[in-house]
Amino acid sequence: MQRNDFVSIVTKGVKVDISLHWWAALLGLALAIVLILRKLNTTYALMLGAVVGCVIGGATLSQTVDIVVSGTQSVMGTVVRVLAAGVLAGVMMESGAANRIAQTIVVTFGEKLAIFALALATMVICAVGVFIPVAVLIVAPIAIEVGSKMQVSKLALLVALSGGGKAGNIISPNPNTIAAASGFDIQPSEVMVSSFIPALFGLGMAVLLATLVQHRGQIVTMDDLNVGEKTSAHGGGKATRELPSIGRAMVAPVVAIALLLINPLGSVLGITTLTMFQVDAMYILPFAAIVGLLAMGQGRRILDYTKAGITRMIDVVMILIGAGALGGLITNSDLPDQIVRLITAAGVPGALLAPIAGILMAAATASTSTGVILGASSFGETILAFGTTPVAAAVTMQAGATVIDALPHGNYFHVSAKSMNMSIGERLGVLPFEALIGLTMTVVAVVMTIVF
Template identity: 65%
Template sequence: MTVSWIGALVGLALAIILILYRLNPVYALMLGAVVGAIVGGANLTQTVNIVVTGSQSVMGTVMRVLAAGVLAGVMMESGAANTIARAIVDGLGERFALLSLALSAMIITQVGVFIAVTVIILAPIALEVGERMHLSKLSLLVALSGGGKAGNIISPNPNTIAAAHGFNVELSQLMIADFVPAVFGLIVTVLLATLVKNKGEIASEKDLDKLSVTDQNVLPSLKTALVAPIVAIVLLLINPIGNLLNISLLIKFQVDAMYILPFAGIVGALAMGHGKKLLSYCSAGMARMTDVVLILIGAGAIGGLITSSDLPSQVVGLVQHSGISGVFLAPLAGILMAAATASTSTGVILATGSFSKSILAFGVSPIGAAVMVHTGATVIDELPHGNYFHVTAASMHMSFKQRMQTIPYEALVGLTMTIVGTIMYGMILK
């Protein structure tokens, strides 16, 4: 059956309100889907079918996210991410401190580490550098968060997997397409962080005293730490390079990220001599992915409600009558859904599941739609009703008020990437 658009809006609004009131996002999304379906005219049996069908639609994303947990677990638990970060910071030196921190966050997130975990890993290094260079904690977090956002859109993380799967494009293809917006995001991050380097509280010794810095003797070498990400990136790029250069042998290499990411993690663990710890790394990676998977299922449920309703067609009609280009529906969907859930991954799932057909109906290419939704979801995904806000505040020893001051700068980084992505794939390369 087709649910009324009113029911879809009621369900979505209810889910958002419940999330704002700190109800577990999974329950909030599922309850919103159930209430919205009933309000929209579905009976109890039809409501179950809508919720189940919606949840089933995200299973492809779920499987890839779980597979990515192997790589994420290896990079985080082995100390490989920490090794790479310190090598970048030490290599660029104190003169380019903010650039080194932003670039470190970008690279660590790009190789498959969650952005929140990236900030946790880099926070001790950032505060240590900030104390020596007399930099404000505001500028340090802008550098870490902005760099993390840039790396997040070119990573095999859940949000990128969700955006690729939502528009049926290859993960590697989306990572490549997002590269230019990511570079612009990095540039703006460094400029903004430099602009506010003396604004607010300066990092001090009292911040360092609270930190437990990882013992450098237990970290893997840089060469071995780079094995896993290099293997993953090389294998993911084989097919796109083959298509670009028209090399038939490379074109035939069509191996899904579900195989590549865990394989890269295993190879990386063996290269570091941590083969005996592989099972514990896998368990840690799975634990990291569990919350993400549950939220994806909840987002799939409410996405099923919206796709079962006539809301998408109503949205198309509204955009057509308003005279606004339909291209802008893609970034707006990403921005609004991520803001509502304070999560890049959940925002992407809701935006693709709810508006993908409407976006494509305006003639937007699948890869262009994926880029615009994905970059849009990075604009205001750091709001206080999400975990990222509080995790990053704690890691940098910032008060609620201090953490709130970083949001406009983080939003400018995401907005820059969205504008660049929209110009490239909504206007030039459409």
């Protein structure tokens, strides 16, 4: 019996046999997108789309529950690692370490290389485990101050910040990287290392585009800083006198990155001893955070910082659960088979399914991490069946998810607009440049991991 004629799901020891139609999965996905656009909570929108898709696709109410539960169970590995990453994120944001890193980078490069410095600062902050919206909030006040002196436009500044953030996001222990790795059963460090060159190209494109448009649009002024500071209050920023030294601020990210890279470097260098180091990110990220906290002399704040970190992760975890439910609907329908037929008929190489899935799913949900988890859970087996390696699939899907993920029905669009005191129209003008940056990273990732 063919896959599209029969789907077997085992949940809690109960076997359920059911056939789901591809059009039902599409309708469920479309409903979820419409509900997200209508401002319904993203988790509920995704779950409701999954339920409706299952029911109209031919499942009973009992079978629908099994499909939804099975889908949410599939993302539990990602959820656990994301919660662990919250410890590092909380420490970096609440201790002022992220702010210190940003300020040091900008001061070091000076005004002549201001655009590059701002993009690099946002990239580095994202790369050490801070979410891209928070990274932009942290760097935005610095960008406004520097930009007002040099007469740089808001458009150019946000292109630099957002582009740098996207570059850092694909090489960080953030939820999107964890989701990509978990979806294809590999270590997050493998995704981070393989995404490094695409990230550098993304950074370069961000700097180039920002430089070209630095005098286009409204010039930023110090009046915008007051609005930006109100928005940045949620970014965990500290006054300069309270910030740790740059050496102490770098301890946590350096420890985390060093430990995460041990196994990949062992594989590259052929050192068996290093390849035997297979400690999961679930252990490494909290450990690095605690070491960094002690190095900054803030060990007594561990309860406060971990609480802040897990609070920031709650929304991400809930969205991942909703995405898992919708992924269960798609996985257990014949939609992946239909897409394969469409790709084959169109003459598109099957290896491109991973980045295409990342682009489409991230655009649908306006979220990099949600797009990756949906793409991996829904099309993972199909992508690998084309002969794509797990690393190539994870890297290209994650890069693809950065192309058009900053759409108005997502949180990042509005947070980044407020950080630069931009109107909705002004923020929409940034989207084409963000898409070019994401597309650059996607093309480079495809060339590196699939073509060669």
